[in-house]
Amino acid sequence: MNNRIPKETLPFLKKLSKNNNRDWFNDNKPEFKAIESQVKATYNALGELLNQHDQIDKVKVFRIYRDVRFSKNKLPYKTHFGGSFHRKKPELRGGYYLHIQPNNESFIATGFWEPNKEDLLRIRKEFEMDDSEMRDILKKDSFKSTWGGFVGDELKTAPKGFDKEHPAIDLIRKKQYIFIKKYSDKEVQASNFIDHVNEAFIEIRPFFDYMSDVLTTNLNGESLL
DSSP states (O other), X not given: OOOSOOTTHHHHHHHHHHSOSHHHHHHTHHHHHHHHHHHHHHHXXXXXXXXXXXXXXXXXXXXXXXXXXXXXXXXXXXXXXXXXXXXXXXXXXXXXXXXXXXXXXXXXXXXXXXXXXXXXXXXXXXXXXOOHHHHHHHHOHHHHHHHOSOBSOBOSSOOTTSOTTOXXXXXXXXXXXXXXXXXXXXXXXXXXXXXXHHHHHHHTHHHHHHHHHHHTBOTTXXXXX
């Protein structure tokens, strides 16, 4: 099992960021394809680790080619590798993401990026009714030391139909429920990097278990599946 990011990855991405054009990329495509193959193997290895404690039904490593059709940025290539790990739906909610980028810009992310309006309302209603279980998850020492707190977009005031003075308004007004953990280039290149990523993802499970339970039941706790 290839559980290490190949040492050539970050140097190649640095060169690509300085030469983000088709001529250079085509001249260096054999090196890229060799690195990409190893990187995909590493993502798949992480997927296997995740499957030891979760149910992952899809590992997706995103293409290096940028979609420039509707972007002001016309550079043709991404200067990072990114990949997602999909949990088995519909009973398991949430997902994992690994981003590899030089200059200490690598990170992992997890949670709920763009919950649909029905899911967002259901989450907010749960917090309105009882936020104690979520508070217990967030204040656990090992969770805080690994993930910190929520990041992402939120409303400046209460959503329509909610009391702006509600004790859980800090949770209710969020539009996303995301956690991010950053890594240095040295950490990414370490032989045990993927193991550290897997351990961080293990730490998020109480949050996922809670949110999956919320999003697969109604406010009476009755299953929607």
